[in-house]
Amino acid sequence: xxxxxxxxxxxxxxxxxxxxxxxxxxxxxxxxxxxxxxxxxxxxxxxxxxxxxxxxxxxxxxxxxxxxxxxxxxxxxxxxxxxxxxxxxxxxxxxxxxxxxxxxxxxxxxxxxxxxxxxxxxxxxxxxxxxxxxxxxxxxxxxxxxxxxxxxxxxxxxxxxxxxxxxxxxxxxxxxxxxxxxxxxxxxxxxxxxxxxxxxxxxxxxxxxxxxxxxxxxxxxxxxxxxxxxxxxxxxxxxxxxxxxxxxxxxxxxxxxxxxxxxxxxxxxxxxxxxxxxxxxxxxxxxxxxxxxxxxxxxxxxxxxxxxxxxxxxxxxxxxxxxxxx
Amino acid sequence: xxxxxxxxxxxxxxxxxxxxxxxxxxxxxxxxxxxxxxxxxxxxxxxxxxxxxxxxxxxxxxxxxxxxxxxxxxxxxxxxxxxxxxxxxxxxxxxxxxxxxxxxxxxxxxxxxxxxxxxxxxxxxxxxxxxxxxxxxxxxxxxxxxxxxxxxxxxxxxxxxxxxxxxxxxxxxxxxxxxxxxxxxxxxxxxxxxxxxxxxxxxxxxxxxxxxxxxxxxxxxxxxxxxxxxxxxxxxxxxxxxxxxxxxxxxxxxxxxxxxxxxxxxxxxxxxxxxxxxxxxxxxxxxxxxxxxxxxxxxxxxxxxxxxxxxxxxxxxxxxxxxxxxxxxxxxxxxxxxxxxxxxxxxxxxxxxxxxxxxxxxxxxxxxxxxxxxxxxxxxxxxxxxxxxxxxxxxxxxxxxxxxxxxxxxxxxxxxxxxxxxxxxxxxxxxxxxxxxxxxxxxxxxxxxxxxxxxxxxxxxxxxxxxxxxxxxxxxxxxxxxxxxxxxxxxxxxxxxxxxxxxxxxxxxxxxxxxxxxxxxxxxxxxxxxxxxxx
Numbered sequence: 128x129x130x131x132x133x134x135x136x137x138x139x140x141x142x143x144x145x146x147x148x149x150x151x152x153x154x155x156x157x158x159x160x161x162x163x164x165x166x167x168x169x170x171x172x173x174x175x176x177x178x179x180x181x182x183x184x185x186x187x188x189x190x191x192x193x194x195x196x197x198x199x200x201x202x203x204x205x206x207x208x209x210x211x212x213x214x215x216x217x218x219x220x221x222x223x224x225x226x227x228x229x230x231x232x233x234x235x236x237x238x239x240x241x242x243x244x245x246x247x248x249x250x251x252x253x254x255x256x257x258x259x260x261x262x263x264x265x266x267x268x269x270x271x272x273x274x275x276x277x278x279x280x281x282x283x284x285x286x287x288x289x290x291x292x293x294x295x296x297x298x299x300x301x302x303x304x305x306x307x308x309x310x311x312x313x314x315x316x317x318x319x320x321x322x323x324x325x326x327x328x329x330x331x332x333x334x335x336x337x338x339x340x341x342x343x344x345x346x347x348x349x350x351x352x353x354x355x356x357x358x359x360x361x362x363x364x365x366x367x368x369x370x371x372x373x374x375x376x377x378x379x380x381x382x383x384x385x386x387x388x389x390x391x392x393x394x395x396x397x398x399x400x401x402x403x404x405x406x407x408x409x410x411x412x413x414x415x416x417x418x419x420x421x422x423x424x425x426x427x428x429x430x431x432x433x434x435x436x437x438x439x440x441x442x443x444x445x446x447x448x449x450x451x452x453x
Numbered sequence: 454x455x456x457x458x459x460x461x462x463x464x465x466x467x468x469x470x471x472x473x474x475x476x477x478x479x480x481x482x483x484x485x486x487x488x489x490x491x492x493x494x495x496x497x498x499x500x501x502x503x504x505x506x507x508x509x510x511x512x513x514x515x516x517x518x519x520x521x522x523x524x525x526x527x528x529x530x531x532x533x534x535x536x537x538x539x540x541x542x543x544x545x546x547x548x549x550x551x552x553x554x555x556x557x558x559x560x561x562x563x564x565x566x567x568x569x570x571x572x573x574x575x576x577x578x579x580x581x582x583x584x585x586x587x588x589x590x591x592x593x594x595x596x597x598x599x600x601x602x603x604x605x606x607x608x609x610x611x612x613x614x615x616x617x618x619x620x621x622x623x624x625x626x627x628x629x630x631x632x633x634x635x636x637x638x639x640x641x642x643x644x645x646x647x648x649x650x651x652x653x654x655x656x657x658x659x660x661x662x663x664x665x666x667x668x669x670x671x672x673x674x675x676x677x678x679x680x681x682x683x684x685x686x687x688x689x690x691x692x693x694x695x696x697x698x699x700x701x702x703x704x705x706x707x708x709x710x711x712x713x714x715x716x717x718x719x720x721x722x723x724x725x726x727x728x729x730x731x732x733x734x735x736x737x738x739x740x741x742x743x744x745x746x747x748x749x750x751x752x753x754x755x756x757x758x759x760x761x762x763x764x765x766x767x768x769x770x771x772x773x774x775x776x777x778x779x780x781x782x783x784x785x786x787x788x789x790x791x792x793x794x795x796x797x798x799x800x801x802x803x804x805x806x807x808x809x810x811x812x813x814x815x816x817x818x819x820x821x822x823x824x825x826x827x828x829x830x831x832x833x834x835x836x837x838x839x840x841x842x843x844x845x846x847x848x849x850x851x852x853x854x855x856x857x858x859x860x861x862x863x864x865x866x867x868x869x870x871x872x873x874x875x876x877x878x879x880x881x882x883x884x885x886x887x888x889x890x891x892x893x894x895x896x897x898x899x900x901x902x903x904x905x906x907x908x909x910x911x912x913x914x915x916x917x918x919x920x921x922x923x924x925x926x927x928x929x930x931x932x933x934x935x936x937x938x939x940x941x942x943x944x945x946x947x948x949x950x951x952x953x954x955x956x957x958x959x960x961x962x963x964x965x966x967x968x969x970x971x972x973x974x975x976x977x978x979x980x981x982x983x984x985x986x987x988x
Contacts (some may be wrong), residue, residue: 167876168862174502174589177865177887178898179596181907184869190588218502219493220589220646221665229665285698292706300702301694307667401692401699403667411492411666411695416862 137444144437148430153205155429156422160201163418173218173415191217204422213423218415223423226408231390231427233308234397234404237328238389240321245329246382249336253378254371256337257344269341275334281395284327288399291323298323301401308403324400328393332385339381343374376443383439387432483987485686485969488694488703488712494669497652497660498645499633500578500590504831505888505978506713508629510691513979514671515561516631516654519552519571519612520624522890524973524981527733530789531890531977533624537566537632537655538612543931547619548602552612558678562653564636568606573635575604585638587645597629621931625891657682657983658689668692684983685971704728704964710987711965717774717835723964732960733974734778734785736890737832739839741824741882741954742899744872745913749881750820755808756852757951761798762805763850764956769842773835776962780955782948784895787976792941794948798955805850819851825883830861832886834959840884843956871906872913882954883912888978892936896943897924900952920946 171187179187188194192203207214213223249272256268292300304310304317311317347353347370356366394406401407405424412420487510495507499516513521521536538552558566576583578594579601600620607613616623634653641647652660655678658671669691673684692709694700697716703709705726715723720730743751750756766779781798784791814820826840827833844854857878859867867876868885877883889895898904901924902916923943930936947953965972968988974980 167866168860169866172862172865174592176593176596177868178894178910179592179869180599180904180909181869183592183596187588187592219665220496220649226665285702288702288706292702296706299708300706301699301708302692302703303667307664309664309667398696399699401694401696401703408666414492414862 137441141437141441144440148433151433152426152430156205156208156426157201159422159425160197160204160418163416163421164197166416168416170217170416170418173417204419208422208426213426214419216412216417216420218412218417218420223419226420227405227423227427229308230403230405230408230424231431233303233402234390234393234406236303236311237321237324237393237397237402237404238386240325241328241332241389242386244325245333246336246385248329249333250340250378253337253340254344254374256341257348258367260341260345260348265341268337272334272337272341275330276338277334278330280327280331281399283330284323284396284399287323287327303403324393324396324402327400328389328396332382332389335385336378336381340374340378343377344370347373372446376447379442379446380439383435387435390428390431390435482685482687483968484688484690485711485982485985485987486690486692486709488692488700488709490695490697490700490713491693492695493666493693494663494691496589496593497649497663497669498587498590499574499631499652499654500587500594501631502589502593509979511660511669512631513656514658514689514982515652515656515660516633517558517656518628518630518632519554520628522628522975522977522979524975524977524979527973527975529976530734530736530787531975532789533628536628537571538627541624543621543623547929547931548616550614550616550623551607552614554610554612555678556610558655559676560634560637560653560655561659561674562634562637562640564634564653566632566634566655567609568612569609570635571612571632572604572606574630574632575601577633578630584643585635589645594630598626600626618928620928621936622892622897622928625893628891657684661688666693682981682983685986686982689982701964704966707966710969711963713963715962715964717776717962720774720776720962720964727967728964729967729969730962730964731972731974732776732962734787734976735959735961735978736785736788736888736895736976737886737959737961737978738780738783738785738889739777739832739834739884739886739957739959740780740783741843741884741956742868742912743915743953744877744881745915746872749872750822751881751913753812754950755812756814756820757954758796759805759808759812759850760847760852760954761796761951762801762808763846763852764843764954765800765846766957767800769839769957772838772842776960777834778958778960780957782944783953783955784889784944784947785958788944789937790892790895790940790944792945794945796949796951798948802849809850809852814851816851819853821853821855822881823855823857823879825857825859825864825867825877825880827859827861827864827884830864830886832888832959833861833884834886834957836884839956843954868910868912869906871911874906877912885912886959890978892927892940896940896947897927900924900947915952 175187192200204214216223216226252268256265259265288300291298299320302320304320353366356369393404394410397404397407398410405428409424489506489510491503491506495501495503495511497511501507501512517536519536519538520533522531523534524531537555537558539555541550541552543550554568560566573585577585577587578591580586600616600623602615602617604614632655637653638648650663657674657677659674660669661672662670671689675683677683694703700712701715701719704712724730745752770777770779778785782791782794826836828837847854857880868883870876898910900911900915900920902921905911905914923939926939927936927943930939970986970988971984973984
């Protein structure tokens, strides 16, 4: 098999994909901006006493620029965002870029831990179930996968807290370390804060990866080339290596999507465990109609999705040369 | 990489010296970890956000006002006491107030508080041309002192404030305004963002460190001017825990020692595990504000009184696990301004039905009303089951309630927009909850003619000349005892005319570990944490 090489057409593809990021970023920001303005509510509620007078409300509206037409407000925000200035949170007054960076860092930590738990387990069990297709083992593992996908993770989180934090007292129920996420270090005092949210977060992706891998492996094992390899006398291990290689691109694509889910979809988990990540930041920003924080967080998360998709596409090409990205 | 904003300051020497000299600190006992309901650390620069909780944990801890609330007693409603001002009086023109500033008061940074510092703080909120004007603090503070027209320092220890019109409620208004250190602001490059990370007030606690959205750590200020308020604890850690289950789990698993507002259904489990539930009467109101525009059925006093007589408040108390004070009027029972209303707010279905019949309603002529409610929100307690309970109660006297459910942020906007605004969806009432600690927030803002929404929060567009006279009298009666009588008279009118559906008052439940000792829960939104020790 020829060694994969990054050809010129691949470089062109990469550049084209990077250029596409610009309209995606603007589109995501515009949709987010419009959704927040369509939804009822007012960002000023977070910064004014509820009995502020109409006169004071008008003053504050002007001070925060909400008296300007929507296209102008969006244009100002976009102009600043291009220079890396995501504005200031209406609710906290703090720099959004700093807030988002801190929160995304915490979410990355959680997502990485959940990935380490969920993806290898999903791949191994899925491979085993596919290989032992239609056996008791397959049915047992499939049941676990369906259970993982079907269990509401916020419910699972609360149950784990009741068992391991409240009843047994083994693990903490909330927070990102004894001194907060700012003092994170890789010692047990901090890692123990990560265990329950990471396990809870890993369950759904693990189930999805498990089911996908099982279906892929079972399907590939039925293909003609496997019989041909067997007829040639290849060892079982050698055949499984071929199966794994054929299953890898699709499994990788699913893992990429699930990684995106882990980064952006942990609102409930972060709320249950009071984990100071981007999901928690988003949920608070939504409740407070904190437009700059919402815009900034969603933009950064959208860029993560774009980057992940791109990386997965490129990796697929490298693993399977039949996939052309030219 | 560390994101923690450490704010340990160069006051170590002063603290160390005070530590040695002050008996209170020699008794320093333990760290108290508090799970707040807020989703973030309240604004730290002086004028806090996050409502009553912000003032409780970051306001009256780190700062003082010219006039403070007395937080020493659990047995009687809090009154005003001297804070950074030792005495005050109003001149014969009833407009010019003179405040004697307490001498020898130091900010945490070592600078001195005087009348010039007070003027500087008023500018911070009211003068948008001043260097120290802060939009965020102004947003929180300006509407609290509507009476103030001008202010000046007569000398270092004499402050003069002139009001726009005679207003005897000025002391209550000033109890909102917290004093930040001008010297600290200067030292931080005149940046409120920098001050937020390392604030300086005159209060009994110093904010030592701060991680946004995660925790703030407060340590005692040994140099506080009132020795009795110097904290006995070594440290108090504030942790935002907005999710009720996460708060309860944190307490049960020993990660915090104290949580605010435990969910009522978790309280038996907390008590079963040895945790203590502490609560007390609170100047809080859970009511339905009534639409008084033309055509509203609530314009009929019989209907208003009947609805108030139809609410089974004791039944609702059972629903809430005992954590409420059934309303006997608009203000909580025991309030110094309650008076002696003739109309008794009780549960009397027969009397309620008789009143409805008198107005022509009955089983064959039912009254349909629309009510705005929210599924959750600040001070809302358990709004959905409580409102459904009321719906069932009112159905018994032939009032059919249709709910329009809106999210709390939207509800606040609707409250400010008023009953006539399109956003109110033609509703006949709005279930709102709030702080009623002073004459303005307690009484005036709800029914004053000049505060009809959207100018203020008179949602229902009520306007009555006699009530206006009462409000005027509250503002022009400078003798506290006489003023209390006017307030009582006003409240009696609130109740006798059943101007609201008066349902309940919250009791501010908080759950704490048995290790927490010495806490006295004042009948106030703010609390004194100085008496607490950890066993």
